[in-house]
Amino acid sequence: MKKHTPRLLRQVLAAGLSAALLLPVLAQSVSADEPYDVYNYNYLGEAVPSQAGYLAERAVSGLDLGTTALNAPSDLFKDSDDYFYIVDSGNNRILKVDPDFTEVVKVYDSFTMPDGSSSPLKNPKGIYISPDTGLMYIADNENARALVSDKDGNVKMEITKPESTVYDQQLTFLPQKILCDNAGNIYIVLGNTTKGAAMFNADGEFIGYYGANAVAKTASVIANHFWNAIASDTERSFRARSTPTAFDNFDIDSVKGFIYTSTSSGSTDTDIVKKVNPEGYNLFDYMSNFVWGDLFSTWYSGTSYKTKIVDIDIGDDGSINCLDATTGRVFQYDKEADLLFIMGANGDQVGSFMTGSVAAVETRGAGCENVYVLDAGKGTVTVFAQTVFGDIVHDATRLYNGGYYEEALGPWLEVLKRDGNYRRAYLGIASAYYNMGRYKDSMVYAKKADASGRYNKAFERYRSQWLKAHLTQLLIGIVLIIAGVWLLKRIVKKRRANAVAAAAVPDTAASEE
Amino acid sequence: MMDLTQPQWVKHVVFHPFEGFEDLRWKKGGTLKYTAIIIFALFIALIAYDRWCGFQFRPLPDAHFSVVPYIMKSVVYFGAWVLGNWSICTLLDGEGTMKNICVYSSYALIPYIVSTFINVVLSHILVRDEQVFFSTVYYIGLLWSALLLFNAIKSVHQYSFTKTVAAILLTLFAMLVILFLAVLFLSLFQKVYVFFYSLYTEILYRVRV
Numbered sequence: 001m002k003k004h005t006p007r008l009l010r011q012v013l014a015a016g017l018s019a020a021l022l023l024p025v026l027a028q029s030v031s032a033d034e035p036y037d038v039y040n041y042n043y044l045g046e047a048v049p050s051q052a053g054y055l056a057e058r059a060v061s062g063l064d065l066g067t068t069a070l071n072a073p074s075d076l077f078k079d080s081d082d083y084f085y086i087v088d089s090g091n092n093r094i095l096k097v098d099p100d101f102t103e104v105v106k107v108y109d110s111f112t113m114p115d116g117s118s119s120p121l122k123n124p125k126g127i128y129i130s131p132d133t134g135l136m137y138i139a140d141n142e143n144a145r146a147l148v149s150d151k152d153g154n155v156k157m158e159i160t161k162p163e164s165t166v167y168d169q170q171l172t173f174l175p176q177k178i179l180c181d182n183a184g185n186i187y188i189v190l191g192n193t194t195k196g197a198a199m200f201n202a203d204g205e206f207i208g209y210y211g212a213n214a215v216a217k218t219a220s221v222i223a224n225h226f227w228n229a230i231a232s233d234t235e236r237s238f239r240a241r242s243t244p245t246a247f248d249n250f251d252i253d254s255v256k257g258f259i260y261t262s263t264s265s266g267s268t269d270t271d272i273v274k275k276v277n278p279e280g281y282n283l284f285d286y287m288s289n290f291v292w293g294d295l296f297s298t299w300y301s302g303t304s305y306k307t308k309i310v311d312i313d314i315g316d317d318g319s320i321n322c323l324d325a326t327t328g329r330v331f332q333y334d335k336e337a338d339l340l341f342i343m344g345a346n347g348d349q350v351g352s353f354m355t356g357s358v359a360a361v362e363t364r365g366a367g368c369e370n371v372y373v374l375d376a377g378k379g380t381v382t383v384f385a386q387t388v389f390g391d392i393v394h395d396a397t398r399l400y401n402g403g404y405y406e407e408a409l410g411p412w413l414e415v416l417k418r419d420g421n422y423r424r425a426y427l428g429i430a431s432a433y434y435n436m437g438r439y440k441d442s443m444v445y446a447k448k449a450d451a452s453g454r455y456n457k458a459f460e461r462y463r464s465q466w467l468k469a470h471l472t473q474l475l476i477g478i479v480l481i482i483a484g485v486w487l488l489k490r491i492v493k494k495r496r497a498n499a500v501a502a503a504a505v506p507d508t509a510a511s512e513e
Numbered sequence: 514m515m516d517l518t519q520p521q522w523v524k525h526v527v528f529h530p531f532e533g534f535e536d537l538r539w540k541k542g543g544t545l546k547y548t549a550i551i552i553f554a555l556f557i558a559l560i561a562y563d564r565w566c567g568f569q570f571r572p573l574p575d576a577h578f579s580v581v582p583y584i585m586k587s588v589v590y591f592g593a594w595v596l597g598n599w600s601i602c603t604l605l606d607g608e609g610t611m612k613n614i615c616v617y618s619s620y621a622l623i624p625y626i627v628s629t630f631i632n633v634v635l636s637h638i639l640v641r642d643e644q645v646f647f648s649t650v651y652y653i654g655l656l657w658s659a660l661l662l663f664n665a666i667k668s669v670h671q672y673s674f675t676k677t678v679a680a681i682l683l684t685l686f687a688m689l690v691i692l693f694l695a696v697l698f699l700s701l702f703q704k705v706y707v708f709f710y711s712l713y714t715e716i717l718y719r720v721r722v
Binding site for chain 1: 570576642
């Protein structure tokens with residue numbers, strides 16, 4: 001009997017333990033309701049499981065909005081009053097949708113020209129609404145024009161093919177995307193030139209091109225440059241010229257005035273995302289090795305799996321949202337280009353998209369509370385809502401990027417409670433502790449983040465702190481060690497001398513040996 | 514004169530770069546037991562340098578560790594050095610035996626090993642700005658070992674200066690050839706193994722059917 005009791009106890013214990021082990025597994029399978037695995041990248045560039053920063057709430061079709069189905073929509077835009085504009089290209093119209101994304105407020109399909117005639121849209125591709133003037137800028141693709149209109153549909157200005165010598169007259173003028181900066185300058189992505197966006201001043205005069213990509217310095221380009229340098233003029237005219245890939249979408253950070261461009265070309269790895277200042281200089285130039293989107297695309301380049309960023313959106317908090325058409329994912333970066341969240345997939349469920357058909361991404365809210373993705377193939381807009389985890393990360397990131405490291409400590413610790421794989425949290429905590437003077441703790445977290453540079457800084461301060469506190473003991477210790485060694489040497493010497501003297505005097509037999 | 518115990522020989526050789534090995538040869542000192550210990554210490558030192566340095570100096574992430582490259586860098590390279598040197602110097606009228614080349618070369622590695630361990634300790638005290646101390650120790654150890662190795666080869670074979678230089682260069686070339694052949698053999702034997710294994714499975718299937 002005595003033997004059985006512990007066995008019973010053991011069995012009960014084992015059952016309880018296995019139940020306890022099973023519990024989180026069950027809980028996980030219940031909570032994981034997005035139709036894809038959420039991941040993030042660790043410092044080695046390996047994908048690791050992560051908590052979702054956004055969850056897909058619903059997919060909204062044209063019928064849900066109280067109108068006919070969308071036909072190949074190509075752009076989505078949110079104005080400063082939070083109204084959304086869907087450019088429904090196939091139906092030649094632009095839909096204005098209320099902030100909650102429940103119904104169409106207004107349909108723009110034709111505009112009143114300055115002379116009073118009415119002019120319909122034909123396959124419009126892009127829209128922008130100036131936060132300052134409230135004017136609509138429309139890229140009216142197949143009419144070969146761009147329209148500037150007020151919100152009642154009265155056209156203020158029509159931009160057609162410029163008759164400038166700078167603009168190659170053989171080129172057509174088919175506006176794809178459009179935006180306008182704080183000074184009223186208008187930028188139009190044309191899609192048939194690699195020189196950059198066509199730039200017009202506020203009066204609609206063509207100024208020139210803006211923000212072209214640089215030619216990637218590949219081996220063949222360098223070789224080409226070399227041969228061109230030694231070729232004669234006639235030979236040179238027959239040789240291929242190195243031209244950059246053209247960017248095909250852009251967005252403006254209307255607060256700071258920077259224009260962000262995105263390039264979806266599969267043939268280049270450079271200048272995928274640029275942050276262009278008003279002078280046309282790329283501020284992301286220093287990150288030439290940075291990989292936007294999925295990191296695997298560079299490891300297995302040449303396969304069909306390559307990130308293709310088709311749209312970019314700058315959130316009100318400065319976050320950079322890149323839409324990848326290959327995988328149907330949105331990559332959200334903070335303004336320092338550190339990856340925050342990855343959401344979306346290819347598929348049929350809510351939160352996933354038709355392969356290669358996502359067209360536009362848009363965000364809403366001061367902290368990027370919502371992300372909207374336009375799927376041209378399905379004709380839907382998918383609404384992603386920020387999770388609690390996403391809220392905390394955004395909070396922490398905002399404080400951290402603002403330099404409020406100590407204030408960001410609480411949110412970062414909270415982030416770690418929810419996702420121990422989130423590396424930026426370790427970095428944030430290391431920085432916070434460093435600023436608070438808790439160097440030892442900072443070292444611990446820097447080590448966990450594998451940030452040896454940060455560890456080095458914290459260690460330097462920790463060392464000087466330690467030296468200041470222990471200088472006396474250290475000096476005493478050194479003196480004691482030196483004295484000890486000196487004494488030991490003396491004793492050994494004396495003993496040896498005694499031994500030699502003792503051996504030399506009485507024994508003559510030893511020397512004979 | 515010079516009746517030294519084995520540990521004293523080690524000390525003598527390391528601190529007398531120019532005459533140490535000649536004395537060692539004259540008195541027939543040195544033992545293979547110490548060679549084994551030294552090569553093991555080299556193996557540990559190489560690992561220690563990559564793994565146990567202070568985090569501010571650590572070159573490799575912890576997540577990826579394989580012991581094979583360290584065995585390669587210590588045991589295999591040393592073996593190739595000894596074998597290569599013996600093959601070359603037998604042809605070049607060298608007087609060294611395989612055992613002596615082994616012993617003398619391994620004794621010459623001691624400063625490098627010690628400097629590596631000193632660096633591992635130092636890396637816990639220094640910050641990146643003070644890296645100059647770090648590299649100073651490293652280069653002292655390296656040059657000291659190089660000098661010792663040169664004199665080891667010179668005295669074990671009783672060569673002149675120029676002949677030693679030539680012998681060392683040829684030895685490096687021989688090492689390359691040896692390692693190349695080793696890799697070749699390894700891949701060949703792997704192929705042979707795979708062949709016999711598939712034969713074996715094939716026969717097994719036939720037997721069963």
